[in-house]
Amino acid sequence: MTTAIALLETLADVGVDRLRGGYSRHGFDRADAELREWFTAEATARGLDVSTDRNGNLWAWWGTPGPNAVVTGSHLDSVPGGGAFDGPLGVVAALSALDALRAEGFRPTRPLAVVVFAEEEGGRFGVPCLGSRLLAGTLDADRARNLKDADGTTLAEAVRAAGLDPRWLGPEPELVSRIGCFVELHVEQGRGLADLDAPVGVASSILAHGRWRLTFHGEGNHAGATPLADRRDPMVPAASLVLAARRVAGSVPGARATVGRLVPTPGGTNVIPSTVDVWLDARAPGDADTRHLVDDVVAAAREAAEAEGCTVTVREESYGDTVIFDGGLRDELTSLLGGAPALPTGAGHDAGVLAGRVPTAMLFVRNPTGVSHAPAEHAEPDDCEAGVAALARVLTHLAGAPC
Structure with missing residues (x-):
């Protein structure tokens, strides 16, 4: 079983920004293509069925896709000169959590999937959570197709170069309807957990x-x-x-x-x-x-x-607008994790977009520096593994429940 930190280290050379420091990985650029190939290989090696939706989001299913699915994951792109944890930690933690479940002999009774959302940071085309907004239908597809990066390349041109058909960008209500709940793990972008001396927390809201x-x-x-x-x-x-x-x-x-x-x-x-x-x-x-x-x-x-x-x-x-995460799911996870603290956040996330469509929750992993969107962003290996253990426990609870 590969640890989350070991998986993160396999990405250490992808999208390194020699000018700004940190990483610059943006939707449908060369680094993004490498990251998508990496995820597809890692998911396939675990026996997951990988597919790409029409907005460029990657889905890796454990078993047959179906309704009332438990979905976890995050994103792999970054802001210009971003840190190593924002986004990728949620993806590697999801893969590591599935490893842990399989090692324990767990078999889900509900469909279970890991998702990688496209262009969450908006670092290339200016609109954050681009993949999840298109999926959920909160961003007009025609407007999205005409978004331009700093070089004048449109999103339509970029997705076509990545092998997707820009004509099909837009909401996918049938796919969204499969999601019974979504749980995103993320490095905390602030010092809340550090001040509370807690390795893992649960999100309560987004500004x-x-x-x-x-x-x-x-x-x-x-x-x-x-x-x-x-x-x-x-x-x-x-x-x-x-x-x-x-x-x-x-x-x-x-x-x-x-x-x-x-x-x-x-x-x-x-x-x-x-x-x-x-x-x-x-x-x-x-x-x-x-x-x-x-x-x-x-x-x-x-x-x-x-x-x-x-x-x-x-x-x-x-x-x-302000996001208040599903109160029942939040309280359920807080109790499941032994009273993990519930924290608001000022940072936007794909989970915040999906919260308007499906029950959604977030887990945070302690960031001792409190710094994010910069190379100093950090999480200790033990805290990352505590996050994986918490996510595995959550997935066992949610995906082990009857449909």
Whole structure:
């Protein structure tokens, strides 16, 4: 039986980012293809029946696919320069948990599957949880097909290059209807479990969160030949937006607002940009707080743009309301795991998308650094194995129950 850490180590050379550090593994790129091949080989070696749905999500079934299935898994892609655990830990833990069940002679009485969702981070096409949103029907398929990466490649082109037919992207209600419940294991993206000195926890909720793209339009010009008084520099209101996001979020309890990406065009050192694209990530405990936060930040951005003689356009790229995980399933797992703590999270997950369609739960594994979406993300081997043991216990309980 291969441990979760040993399985993670087999991925150590895939998608290494020499510039940023950590890993850059994005939907339907070369690293993603290697990861998909790896998962298919590992699942097949375990006798699982592997298939790809029309949105690029991978499914590995123990036995015949059918209704009321117990499904676990996560994703294999990353943010740019991400850590080794976010996503892959949930996949390797699922495979390791199945190994443990088989070693104990367990045979499920309900269908059991491991899923790998496509492009969860949105690192290439900008929309997070792309595979699960398409599957669940919460993302318009035509909009998805026309999403573009930084090089101008559309999602339709990318999935076609990966051997899928983009015409079939979209909701799969028949497949979703097979899922009796979904349990995702994930490294904790914060210090909640570390502060509680607990190796494993259960998710209670996810903050409302979304991404907005603000494009500031000004006048491109020469950095040395253009007096300050004659400028319409879109970088100035873009900078104001960054500060406004921090200021406004600080006034809303429990809120977060982040600018992690800013792209000036044309991007020359001695050039006043003609446009600046800024991506705002905003999160808060409720829908109203999140919307008000964004409205206040956008109002500040418009005021700063007007003062500089610029304009700004705003586009919502993705949004998810507050997720409250199924209370009955959460309490069932908390009790099953001996009173494991229940924690809210500010991070989005495929489990949060599916929560609107099927009973869904999450297990967290302690992260001693509290750092995620960065190379310092970490989980100790003993904690990873505690997560595998917890997941195995959950799957035994759920998949051993009669249909």
